[in-house]
Amino acid sequence: MLRNTVIILLPLFLFAQTEPTKDLHKNRPKVWTLTNAMIHTSPGDFIKDGSIVIRNGKIEAVGRYIKSPKDAYEINLQGAHVYAGFIETWLETESYNSKSKNERRHWDSKVRPEYRSVDNFDIKEKHIKELRSLGFTTAHLAPKQGIFRGQTGIVNLSKSPKTINSSVAQVIDFKYQPKGKRTYPRSLLGVIAHIRQTFYDSEWYLKSQEIVQSYPAENRPLASNFSLESLGLTRALEKPFAFISSDDNSASRLMNISKEFKLNPWILGSGYEYRELNQFNQLKPFFIMPIDFPSKPSVTKYMSDLQYSTAELKHWDVAPDNLSYLNRAGHDFSITSHRLSKKSEFRKNLEKIIARGLSKDIVLAALTTQPAEALGLEKSMGRVAKGYDANLVIVDGDYFKPTSKVVSLWIEGEEIYIASKKTPSFLGNWSLKYNGSAYELKIEDILKNRTNDPRNIVYKGSILFQGKTVELYNIDIFESSISFTIDGQNIGQKGSITFNGELTKSQIIGTTKNLGNESLPFQADIKISTVGKELEPESPSSLSVFSPDGAYGLFKDYPQPNAILINDATLWTCGPKGTLAEWDILFVGGKIEQVAPDITVPQGSAIVIEGAGKHVTPGLIDCHSHSAASSINEGTQYITSEVRMKDVLDPTDINIYRQLGGGLTTANVLHGSANPIGGQNAVIKLRWGADANSLLFKGAPEGIKFALGENVKQSNWSGTNRYPQTRMGVEQVIRDAFRAALDYKHENDNYYRNSKYQRTKVPPRKDLELDALLEILEGKRLVHCHSYRQDEILMLTRVAEDFGFKIATFQHVLEGYKVADRIAEHGAGASTFSDWWQYKYEVIDAIPYNGSMMAKSNVIVSFNSDDSELARRLNTEAAKAIQYGNLDPNEALKLVTINPAKQLKIDKFVGSLEPKKDADFVIWDGEPLSVYSKVEETWIDGIRYYSKTENKILEDRDEQLRKDIIQKVLSIKGGTGTNTSKSINSKMYHQGHNCDILDNTGVYNE
Amino acid sequence: MNKSILLIFTFSILLSNDQIPGKEQKRPILLKGGILHTVSTEVLEGYDILFSKGKIVRIEKNIMASPETDVYDVFGKHIVPSYIAPLTRIGLVEIGLVRQTHDFAESGSINPNVKANVSYNPDSELIPITRSNGVLIANSVPAGGRVSGQSSVMMLDGWTWEHATLKHPSGLHINWPAMSIKYGKNIKKSEKKQREEIQKSIRELDDMVRDVRAYFQIIKQRDRLSKDRQKVDLRLESMIPFIVEKKGIYIHAAEARQIISAVDWAKENDLKIIIVGGADSWRLTDFLVKNNIPVILDKVEKIPARRFEPIHLPYKIPYLLQKGGVQFCLSTRIGYPHDGNIRNLPNEAMRAAAYGLEKSEALRSITLSAAEILDIDDMVGSLDIGKDATFFISDIPPMEMNPKILMAFIQGREVDLNNHQKMLYKKYQEKYRRLGQINQ
Incomplete structure (x- = not known):
């Protein structure tokens, strides 16, 4: 039946107004007056005992002393509350046939901006009924699949849903292929690059189209592409782009895209907005907010709390306050029931939000006026006012009390019945009078259901008689009638006695039947319950939000002293001065001011650190890291120079903090090694607590990851035949890429040198991939190449020289010691492991002397981690060059300070303790190369990001915090829903190793 | 018959190609004057350790060697169980x-x-x-x-x-x-x-x-x-x-x-x-x-x-x-x-x-x-009489960084401490020596 309904609905949907009549004419009356209602005309305004006149689907009049027109039929809504129909701001349509290929569409079926969700309205009747029962009369319909998912539209939720607007916004989701599939894009990296390229393509397409039309003689006809056209038009019309946000990091990513392409962003909220409010200040997006709160953590069993991270525990407590945070920050938002698997949670969660302090008016606005305005419906929806659509919600009480019921909806002047008016509840304690005796009757709900929705109650009852509890059985309750049976013997009578009664207000009156089939009257009166509500009163979370949230997060800004002086310390300058015992160093304004045997400053003008017995080194630099990144490899194509690590930085990665604790201040965050030409790297400073964009090392030259050997040949897993499969092919792929880049350059140069061309000819398409390759050839982008064997190292130096550029670093480069002379001659750096070997065939000749041998052959050598753990003890990794190869300790320390700085071309900022450089330094309690020395403080730009004492404070704070939250969890009654929370499970051993490890998609990270 | 430990060290390197298993201990060996990290008791400084047929026989000061014993002077060196x-x-x-x-x-x-x-x-x-x-x-x-x-x-x-x-x-x-x-x-x-x-x-x-x-x-x-x-x-x-x-x-x-x-x-x-x-x-x-x-x-x-x-x-x-x-x-x-x-x-x-x-x-x-x-x-784990002579000699104490392992014995057999990596190291040092780049 349901299916039929849906099928019948479709044509109605599309042709309602013009369709011929099929049988007798149906013309229901269209003039009504609703009277005696509490009318909530708009958030904050209401009319008591008011009337509404509806005519032809519109509201004709609203007010307290309105006279009902003569032709209107009056409906008395005594005691009811009336609201403007609610707008469901996110309703996803189910189906889209992505298989239908059409060359006029975008090559990627996940890019379909031309698709309109209203064309595939396929919501099951059941779901529409659910939405109506919550008071929604209108829905903002969104497409469900893809990256550019398509266009949203607006429909009403009447019995024959009608399209109100077929194109409102474009929807963008950072969604990539699940593992297993090998089509681009298969990572967040790829998705973001793909989105950017598609925007550029649509710009190019519109421009080209214009030129072709104006100058048909000068150009070949342009292949029509309505995906690009549609996207271009959406932007030209300045329609909104709705982004799907899924975690704490989504905000910065979607804001970056919005800024780059000047979009008007909407956000389908993740629930974590409270953690990233500062991201939204500039563009003020409109938020569509689901209210699916995490379920109560399951912490009762011994040690079971260990599987929740502190951030997850906190989120459980703070999530219901998310909207208040948005509200306080001055953001506009609507509330949607989207993502609630049980729609019955919707009103309970609204109640929770209100109980925690968000005003009812704001919540009502989020269901009515806010979405109406965002959707451009502010003149027809969202208010109960003259001239507005007659979309009304009739509730038998205050909507925001979950016990009140939505009785009916009016949608464009037609009433849709939802539920009968409030049926009085049988639950509670009654004083039962029967046969001359008084008893206590108790009726309860086994499930302790809070909504009191009679359909969800499982009744249980008992009679208390002379201190004895007698169970009721055969309890049958329907609407206002009740029947039950008791065993008469328990109250001193024979046989079983059946009670049949009717409830009126607070009294049940009826008759009993006993064994002898004789009837006796009984009466039960409700006892006013003196017991308060079982629920704890809701109050806003008292937890402060850290940055990033959870363990070790910051809750206040770092102090920024103007000047810091360290006295009498051993300074390992890593510069020409070498190591200086009992010297002073002064930092001013985030820079190194002076290094001298004795520095004095006016008292109080600088923080003075007594350095006696302490050692100071430059902040350590890791030239090969995969920490602080949400995505490592886009492994589907062999050239992915368009993807950028800076798009996927993850400032919440706890390894940032842990590595600060090991003295690390700068890291080269690299793309993985799946492709001969991988993605663009990001050099970051470990500014724990900052947002993604602020992690970037300003002034660091851009770079890119290359890779050679087994990984790019995909030798170590089966079932692939991607080109290349040999080192011979790898060389060709790289040459081919650079030749293509040169062709591209030629094409562009030709075009942009000729002003006539620019006017009359289709411009060359902007290609992000080739742009990056060109930058390499122009020396603007540094190449960091994963490599192992001497042959491939030698090969790449020759290829680079043929194209006239230099390789900045060879990474890993475990056979570098075999061709150190060539590396030095070419001028590349070598960033290697201290002593890794054995893990794959191409490292068969790896030796721990590699670093020291290359260093002695005039190669600039660094030791890197490629591993989140190793990165926090690079000092002792450097020391291994003393054990293997007998490097001088000063030179050994340079492997993790000035040398990687030189390799990354950031040595004018960092890497040594020399005046004018950044105040990035580490204070150690002993010799920095010793395993027995520990980091006391780590500073970046003159700000102390880590200290031993502060660390202890944070540890204690977090321990207490966990205890408090767990106490709170335990103090709350009620079961734990298990399957409703998002990613609540904290994995043990959150993967720290990146090197060469197959990630879950079967691609190397190294 | 006193030998210098340094001599033995160099000797092993020259001898090795693909590393050859050590010879069964035929003659007793006496290491004189070492610092013994027994683990089972305290560190014994300036002690001699005598092992025979793969087992530790005596740990004392000033052990007198019999004529058939090979004696090495390991004064100041550290002897550590495997x-x-x-x-x-x-x-x-x-x-x-x-x-x-x-x-x-x-x-x-x-x-x-x-x-x-x-x-x-x-x-x-x-x-x-x-x-x-x-x-x-x-x-x-x-x-x-x-x-x-x-x-x-x-x-x-x-x-x-x-x-x-x-x-x-x-x-x-x-x-x-x-x-x-x-x-x-x-x-x-x-x-x-x-x-x-x-x-x-x-x-x-x-x-x-x-x-x-x-x-x-x-x-x-x-x-x-x-x-x-x-x-x-x-x-x-x-x-x-x-x-x-x-x-x-x-x-x-x-x-x-x-x-x-x-x-x-x-x-x-x-x-x-x-x-x-x-x-x-x-x-x-x-x-x-x-x-x-x-x-x-x-x-x-x-x-x-x-x-x-x-x-x-x-x-x-x-x-x-x-x-x-x-x-x-x-x-x-x-x-x-x-x-x-x-x-x-x-x-x-x-x-x-x-x-x-x-x-x-x-x-x-x-x-x-x-x-x-x-x-x-x-059998192993400490320097104790009766246990296997399975230990090594180091230039610095254990639990200090960057030691040089000078000699090692497994059940009295002297172990070749050379390996593939050291050999590659030597091989390529020769390359740079010939290029005149280094004297490493």
């Missing part, structure tokens, strides 16, 4: 990603019958590279499935696996079922279902114990009860030493609930177990002490298991275990890409020493404690 790596795949894997070189995981889930030492490759390149850093003894451990197989303690020198085996079996290895319940939107299985699956896995282990005991019951009777002759079951048969004779069973378990569950299982079934991994063992020190359960701690230099744990916690776990009275030893990590890092065992111990553990305790945690847990402390 580091013992309790958890490795040495000999069972050559190259991490080359499947053809993998012999550590048999197919299927229950493999108690497979033995590590029979597929130990005595010519693996890992052996000379590992022992050049003083790790002369390693437990080679099968992996995979629920019951992985039997491990063998190997001496890192020898012509054949038989020659190299110090002890077999050193134990049976079981991977404890994961005990955590997964929550979240993407988890399809209900909590109840997950609990049932966990219980089922443990019940299977219970059944296994019962079956082994029943099997044993029949076969020990079989002469008299020939009509019910038990047909062979290699798996059950192979577990008799562990289940009936209560030799050590190594339970690989990291998380708290796994450890608790494993110990409860052992108590119920009256078995002797050792916890391997033990990331959460520090949370359970009283429990472990009460039940007398030792721990082989999987790595010190690692990141905390959980985001909210103190950032240096893994470095401190050895100290916390020691303070809590738990018997423990340290290991490097097995599995790709770590299998080659056995040589860094002393680094793990030093890291522990940097975070609370006494250096002497750190040394013990990779020597005598490991020997005790592996039940080989009658």
Whole structure:
């Protein structure tokens, strides 16, 4: 039946107004007056005992002393509350046939901006009924699949849903292929690059189209592409782009895209907005907010709390306050029931939000006026006012009390019945009078259901008689009638006695039947319950939000002293001065001011650190890291120079903090090694607590990851035949890429040198991939190449020289010691492991002397981690060059300070303790190369990001915090829903190793 | 006949190509005037140590050598018992990603019958590279499935696996079922279902114990009860030493609930177990002490298991275990890409020493404690009379960085300390010497 309904609905949907009549004419009356209602005309305004006149689907009049027109039929809504129909701001349509290929569409079926969700309205009747029962009369319909998912539209939720607007916004989701599939894009990296390229393509397409039309003689006809056209038009019309946000990091990513392409962003909220409010200040997006709160953590069993991270525990407590945070920050938002698997949670969660302090008016606005305005419906929806659509919600009480019921909806002047008016509840304690005796009757709900929705109650009852509890059985309750049976013997009578009664207000009156089939009257009166509500009163979370949230997060800004002086310390300058015992160093304004045997400053003008017995080194630099990144490899194509690590930085990665604790201040965050030409790297400073964009090392030259050997040949897993499969092919792929880049350059140069061309000819398409390759050839982008064997190292130096550029670093480069002379001659750096070997065939000749041998052959050598753990003890990794190869300790320390700085071309900022450089330094309690020395403080730009004492404070704070939250969890009654929370499970051993490890998609990270 | 230790060192290098196993000790050897890190007692400075036929015979001051004794002056040098790596795949894997070189995981889930030492490759390149850093003894451990197989303690020198085996079996290895319940939107299985699956896995282990005991019951009777002759079951048969004779069973378990569950299982079934991994063992020190359960701690230099744990916690776990009275030893990590890092065992111990553990305790945690847990402390683990002459000579004390291992003996056989990597080092130094670039 349901299916039929849906099928019948479709044509109605599309042709309602013009369709011929099929049988007798149906013309229901269209003039009504609703009277005696509490009318909530708009958030904050209401009319008591008011009337509404509806005519032809519109509201004709609203007010307290309105006279009902003569032709209107009056409906008395005594005691009811009336609201403007609610707008469901996110309703996803189910189906889209992505298989239908059409060359006029975008090559990627996940890019379909031309698709309109209203064309595939396929919501099951059941779901529409659910939405109506919550008071929604209108829905903002969104497409469900893809990256550019398509266009949203607006429909009403009447019995024959009608399209109100077929194109409102474009929807963008950072969604990539699940593992297993090998089509681009298969990572967040790829998705973001793909989105950017598609925007550029649509710009190019519109421009080209214009030129072709104006100058048909000068150009070949342009292949029509309505995906690009549609996207271009959406932007030209300045329609909104709705982004799907899924975690704490989504905000910065979607804001970056919005800024780059000047979009008007909407956000389908993740629930974590409270953690990233500062991201939204500039563009003020409109938020569509689901209210699916995490379920109560399951912490009762011994040690079971260990599987929740502190951030997850906190989120459980703070999530219901998310909207208040948005509200306080001055953001506009609507509330949607989207993502609630049980729609019955919707009103309970609204109640929770209100109980925690968000005003009812704001919540009502989020269901009515806010979405109406965002959707451009502010003149027809969202208010109960003259001239507005007659979309009304009739509730038998205050909507925001979950016990009140939505009785009916009016949608464009037609009433849709939802539920009968409030049926009085049988639950509670009654004083039962029967046969001359008084008893206590108790009726309860086994499930302790809070909504009191009679359909969800499982009744249980008992009679208390002379201190004895007698169970009721055969309890049958329907609407206002009740029947039950008791065993008469328990109250001193024979046989079983059946009670049949009717409830009126607070009294049940009826008759009993006993064994002898004789009837006796009984009466039960409700006892006013003196017991308060079982629920704890809701109050806003008292937890402060850290940055990033959870363990070790910051809750206040770092102090920024103007000047810091360290006295009498051993300074390992890593510069020409070498190591200086009992010297002073002064930092001013985030820079190194002076290094001298004795520095004095006016008292109080600088923080003075007594350095006696302490050692100071430059902040350590890791030239090969995969920490602080949400995505490592886009492994589907062999050239992915368009993807950028800076798009996927993850400032919440706890390894940032842990590595600060090991003295690390700068890291080269690299793309993985799946492709001969991988993605663009990001050099970051470990500014724990900052947002993604602020992690970037300003002034660091851009770079890119290359890779050679087994990984790019995909030798170590089966079932692939991607080109290349040999080192011979790898060389060709790289040459081919650079030749293509040169062709591209030629094409562009030709075009942009000729002003006539620019006017009359289709411009060359902007290609992000080739742009990056060109930058390499122009020396603007540094190449960091994963490599192992001497042959491939030698090969790449020759290829680079043929194209006239230099390789900045060879990474890993475990056979570098075999061709150190060539590396030095070419001028590349070598960033290697201290002593890794054995893990794959191409490292068969790896030796721990590699670093020291290359260093002695005039190669600039660094030791890197490629591993989140190793990165926090690079000092002792450097020391291994003393054990293997007998490097001088000063030179050994340079492997993790000035040398990687030189390799990354950031040595004018960092890497040594020399005046004018950044105040990035580490204070150690002993010799920095010793395993027995520990980091006391780590500073970046003159700000102390880590200290031993502060660390202890944070540890204690977090321990207490966990205890408090767990106490709170335990103090709350009620079961734990298990399957409703998002990613609540904290994995043990959150993967720290990146090197060469197959990630879950079967691609190397190294 | 006095020789200089330096001479011997150079001599070994010249002699070696692919490293040749050391000669059986024919003549007694006396090392004079060394600093003896006995581990079992205090450091003995300026003592002589005499060993003969592979065993330590005397540790005294000023031992007078008989004429047939070779005497070396090791004045100021440090004599340290072999580091013992309790958890490795040495000999069972050559190259991490080359499947053809993998012999550590048999197919299927229950493999108690497979033995590590029979597929130990005595010519693996890992052996000379590992022992050049003083790790002369390693437990080679099968992996995979629920019951992985039997491990063998190997001496890192020898012509054949038989020659190299110090002890077999050193134990049976079981991977404890994961005990955590997964929550979240993407988890399809209900909590109840997950609990049932966990219980089922443990019940299977219970059944296994019962079956082994029943099997044993029949076969020990079989002469008299020939009509019910038990047909062979290699798996059950192979577990008799562990289940009936209560030799050590190594339970690989990291998380708290796994450890608790494993110990409860052992108590119920009256078995002797050792916890391997033990990331959460520090949370359970009283429990472990009460039940007398030792721990082989999987790595010190690692990141905390959980985001909210103190950032240096893994470095401190050895100290916390020691303070809590738990018997423990340290290991490097097995599995790709770590299998080659056995040589860094002393680094793990030093890291522990940097975070609370006494250096002497750190040394013990990779020597005598490991020997005790592996039940080989009658042969190795300390410098004591009667034990194997399996130790090395170093220029600096153990638990100090960047030592040079000058000489090493396994059961009195002098071990070649050269290896593939040192040879490549020499080879390419020659390249740069010829280019006139270096005088390194």
